[in-house]
Every structure is written in structure tokens, then in C-alpha cells.
Amino acid sequence: MDSKQFREAAVASIDEIVKYYDTIEERPVVSTVEPGYLRKLLPDHAPEDGEAWSDIQKDVESKIVPGLTHWQSPNFLAWFPSSSSFPAMLGEMYSTAFTGAAFNWICSPAVTELETIVLDWLAKAFALPECYLSNGSTHGGGVIHGTASEAIATVMVAARDKYLRETTPGLSGEELEDAIAIKRSKLVALGSAATHSATKKAAMITGVRYRSVPVHAKDGYKLTGESLQATIEELRAKGLEPFYLTATLGTTDTCSTDDFDSIADVLAELAPPGPGEVWVHVDAAYAGVALVCPEYQHIAAHLDRFHSFNTNLHKWLLTNFDCSVLWVRQRNWLIEALSVTLAILRNDYTDSGLVTDYRDWQIPFGRRFRSLKVWFVIRSYGIKGLQAHIRKHVGLGEKFAELVKTRSDLFEIVTGPRFALTVFKLKGKGDVTTLEEQNALTKTAHDAVNNEGKIFLSSTVVGGVFAMRHCPATPFVEEEHVVKHFEVLVAAAEKALA
């Protein structure tokens, strides 16, 4: 493909993408293909000769689109959104055009410098404490990772190495190796029962034990200092050493926010700042971007008592997948755990210590130019536009919960609305009395709704209760859609109860 053909192909592709977006609401939200559908449609072998773009493009609509679930549809209410915007798509286009493996500053200074700048912009827009700014008093800073899972695994490695380093002072050589090997086998990473599985997976990758701290309905499924204290004391009594905790702003099931102040207070007592402290990472994968609105910023006020924080711009902030932003209070914690300086990587800029080499802030070596799409999104919407985006969805969540309450004969809210998410169940009637029977009833309605295909919801189990999750946070969802979602749910509930 030469540049003239590229221009024609790109125009044709953009036309098709615009048409896809303009008609997204009319498409059944979940793909209905059967497993293995694509193998039947594509040849067994790769083509020997190159094909014309027009032939390739035809296959996108006829063969690929049927196998897509339309995450940008206003009727997509499942899990959390993975939001998209045209400015972010343009960012992806430029990023891929300028492609390179920008592991060091000198690989493309703009890649590194723009990332540092937009992460400082965001830290300020989210009102994060100044310790997370690249020029803050503790030498912190931000970095873009692909996903929250990568961010969590990365900080867990840094936390493990920091803990091992700080709790084996004065040793060297074989003595140090032995002490570290013994200690490593005792390390425990903590999450709560509501923490996303990314933390357990990070513990598996990091080679440490994992324990989850119980959460309770009476606390709104938040992790509290009290529960944390009980778990830490229990583990220590067994000779184990908790060194890391994921606290969550917006848990996956119910969007609860852990009780940060009581967690920090308990840790200040049990593991005071200094050698042996427990690294606290705040995973705000979905709800963290709500901090762009001043009414949520009190949540971030004490994050300087913790060590790191991440949120996924690709979930709720109009930035196409993938883009998880991570801040640490001291960048050296990452660099000391992850730095590799092979001879081939040496250069005057790195040696001068005046530049950031983001390869040392992440697990992969090479990296994409992700900050371009962030820059385009922030500049295109402005902070006010981003606030309006979040507030619209929070308002739609409130609208949905109000509608649910108007049919208290059919539904019961389990939690929420929180950050647009309402978790609800069907109300048992007459002979539907046990928890199992009620759960079966809600599941019947849930499955019927998803099979019908007008809207797509996900479910969860909270405190033994099977519940549906309604999260209207995709870019094009409006109040009229929420009213329609509710009508679909009422019809399914009435049928299930009939």
C-alpha cells in the first residue's frame, strides 16, 4: 500500500467507522454468533498474494462485525464500560503512525515528556495530593500502563522489593540471599473479599501468598480498618508478613469505596511508616476518573497516606482501550525494583539522570505512545467536558434507581446507585421465600433479558444474593435509553414472576 492508496483506504475506513457509530444503537448489543463461527468464514491458509484493500474492508462488515459485542452501544450496561471517543481514536492513529518502542527518553523524547505532562495535568484535575506530581516533594510521578492488572502487578513487585530491602538491613552476599529467600516465603499480599481478581493474580505472578480480608453488608461491602487489623494480627500470629494491600475506590461488584481513613489509621498503628510498612495501592480502575468532579475529590484528600493509585481512562473517561494511569508517591520505588541497564541501553541522557526512562516504571520493555490520545481527549473535551460526561452518567444511574423504586412490588435495590452503578434483584412473591428461590427468580429474569438482546447486563453475587448490575456509562447513553432499559426489565420481571 503506497501513500496514495493509504489515503483512499483510510478515508473509506473512516467512513465505515462513522457509519458503524451512527448505527450502533440499532445493532443487537451482544453478538449472537456460535463458537467457531469465524473459522467457517475464513480460508484455511493465509493468502499467497496480497489483496486489495477494498476486498479486505468488505470482510470487516460481513465477517468481523457479526462477531462483535457493541461496547459503545447505549444498551450496553454490563461490567464497566470501555469507553471510546473520536479524539482518542485520532490519538491511536497518530500513535501507530509514529510507532516505535519508546523504552528510553532518547527513543522519542516527545513520548516520555508528553506522558509526564498529561499525567501531571490529570493528577491536578483529580486533586491527587502533590506527592503524586512529577515535581512534587516526594519525587513521585505518573506512568501509563495498559491495564489496571499490569499496574497492580508492577506496584506489587515494587512493594515486595521495598519490603525485603528495608527489613533485611546490614546484610550482604549469601547472608542477604538467605534472609530474603526465607522472608519471601512469608510475604502476604492482601485485598478484600470485594477486591478485583487482578490483585490475586498479581500475587501469583509476584510469587507471594494472597489473603482476602472479609467485608460485610453492614459496612456496605467496604474494607474497614477493623477487619484489616483482625486479618493482619491473625497472619502475624502464624509468622506471616503482610507487606501489601489493595484498597479499592469503586469495587467491581457494587462500586463501594473502602474506608481509606480507618485503613490508614490501623496501618499507622500496626505497620507505621518506615521499614516494614504495608504498601497500600488504591485501585480505582473504574470510578477513579470521577475525581475530575470536585464533588468527589474529598475521597482523594488523604491518598498521601498511601503509596500508589491507578485508574483506567479506558473505562469511563473516553479514552479508547488501553490506558490505565498509575501514580506512585516515590518513583524510586519502581525504579529500584525494575531498573535494568544493559550496555545497549546506556546513553548520555540516561546517565545524566535528567530524563525519565519509563522502561523502569513498568513490566514490558518497549512502550506505546499512549499519552497522545490522553492529550487529545483532555484538550478536546476540556476538564468541564469531562466533568459533564461523568455527571451525566451519575445522573442516569440516579434516574434508573428512582425508576426501580417506583416498582418496589417487582424490584429491590441491593446497593447503589454508586458512580452510576445500581445493583438490584427481583423481589420474591408468595411462595418464593428462600434465598435460593429468590436468586433463581432474578437469574431467570436476567437471562431472559440478555437472551432477548435489546439490552445487555451483567450479574453478580453480593452476600449470597444473586443480583443484576445496571451501569449506564457508555458515551452515547441518554435518559430515553435508561427509560427503555427499565421497561425491558419490568417486562422480564413480570414474566418471571407470572
Ligand code: PLP
Ligand atoms: N480493578 C477493578 C476495580 C476493576 O473493576 C477491574 C475491571 O473491571 C480491574 C481492576 C481490571 O482491569 P484491567 O482490565 O484494566 O486489568
